[in-house]
Amino acid sequence: MTDPAGMASDESALIAANAAFYAAFARRDADALDALWAEDVTVACIHPGWSPRIGREAVMESWRAIVANPGSPRIVPEEPVAVVLGAVGLVICYERLGNDTLVATNTFLRQNGAWRMVHHQASPLAEPRPRPVAAQPPQRRPGQVLH
Amino acid sequence: MTDPAGMASDESALIAANAAFYAAFARRDADALDALWAEDVTVACIHPGWSPRIGREAVMESWRAIVANPGSPRIVPEEPVAVVLGAVGLVICYERLGNDTLVATNTFLRQNGAWRMVHHQASPLAEPRPRPVAAQPPQRRPGQVLH
Numbered sequence: 027m028t029d030p031a032g033m034a035s036d037e038s039a040l041i042a043a044n045a046a047f048y049a050a051f052a053r054r055d056a057d058a059l060d061a062l063w064a065e066d067v068t069v070a071c072i073h074p075g076w077s078p079r080i081g082r083e084a085v086m087e088s089w090r091a092i093v094a095n096p097g098s099p100r101i102v103p104e105e106p107v108a109v110v111l112g113a114v115g116l117v118i119c120y121e122r123l124g125n126d127t128l129v130a131t132n133t134f135l136r137q138n139g140a141w142r143m144v145h146h147q148a149s150p151l152a153e154p155r156p157r158p159v160a161a162q163p164p165q166r167r168p169g170q171v172l173h
Numbered sequence: 174m175t176d177p178a179g180m181a182s183d184e185s186a187l188i189a190a191n192a193a194f195y196a197a198f199a200r201r202d203a204d205a206l207d208a209l210w211a212e213d214v215t216v217a218c219i220h221p222g223w224s225p226r227i228g229r230e231a232v233m234e235s236w237r238a239i240v241a242n243p244g245s246p247r248i249v250p251e252e253p254v255a256v257v258l259g260a261v262g263l264v265i266c267y268e269r270l271g272n273d274t275l276v277a278t279n280t281f282l283r284q285n286g287a288w289r290m291v292h293h294q295a296s297p298l299a300e301p302r303p304r305p306v307a308a309q310p311p312q313r314r315p316g317q318v319l320h
Contacts, residue, residue: 068256070265072276075299078265080254107227109215109291111282114261116292118217118225129219131294133280135258144256145263147278149296152222 036115037108043141044117044132048103054093060086064135064142072147074128099123103130115141120155127151183262183283184255190288191264191279195250201240207233211282211289219294221275246270250277262288267302274298 043062050058063069063082071085072078073092079085092098106119113136121128133145190209197205210216210229218232219225220239226232239245253266260283268275280292 072296077298077303078276112260114258129225147294149219153224156224
């Protein structure tokens with residue numbers, strides 16, 4: 027990579043795509059969620075405690091069921107960290123659900139200039155969450171881009 | 174992608190890299206684990222219940238502690254599914270630890286012709302595991318390659 031400005035832009039766009047995913051979820055907007063997932067590749071999703079859903083149909087079916095369920099929790103993403111690996115980008119973030127915290131990895135593929143989701147995995151956090159952001163070492167700031 | 178044979182080979186190599194990761198873990202071989210992780214990019218790891226470890230030093234420190242711990246469980250990978258996205262590959266598999274089952278995503282980056290790990294996330298499985306392999310739909314066979 028010889029384009030630091032372009033790379034920073036890639037990573038900012040990746041963080042924005044990650045935020046758009048959680049915003050669509052917050053709106054319970056299944057169509058917007060659908061539009062965020064990649065086309066023409068195998069996508070997958072591992073919801074907390076679930077076996078993997080593999081393939082677009084199974085993944086979207088799971089999201090439609092979740093957003094249609096009035097008992098589904100609010101999810102607030104926190105401290106996203108973006109890693110760009112060429113045409114693929116990972117965003118690792120915490121997901122705050124009331125008093126519970128999950129840790130998620132959202133994987134994106136660049137398609138037609140946009141970051142589209144190809145995988146989501148969220149896991150429960152069982153250990154105490156690390157210190158607040160201000161006390162974190164430099165590599166763990168919110169929205170930080172790494173390369 | 175216009176090279177189906179090359180793609181199948183990519184995916185077979187990806188499944189093999191995933192197997193090599195678990196074999197190194199089974200041998201408690203921290204150096205072999207180290208050699209499997211990518212260089213010169215940000216790598217990350219989310220162990221079950223842990224907060225994310227980000228950066229090669231934090232990731233390898235966690236693996237060295239785990240393999241040095243005689244109480245660490247045996248992990249048997251099962252039903253790996255490979256997805257190749259250009260230079261990045263994902264392997265989703267179950268991890269059997271005695272009577273417990275986790276679900277893991279291992280993410281690899283092709284470096285110098287070899288698949289090297291860039292991310293590992295393992296989550297507990299809380300729902301019943303899907304039907305045995307023989308009863309699975311076609312998209313969920315062990316070692317299957319998807320594209």
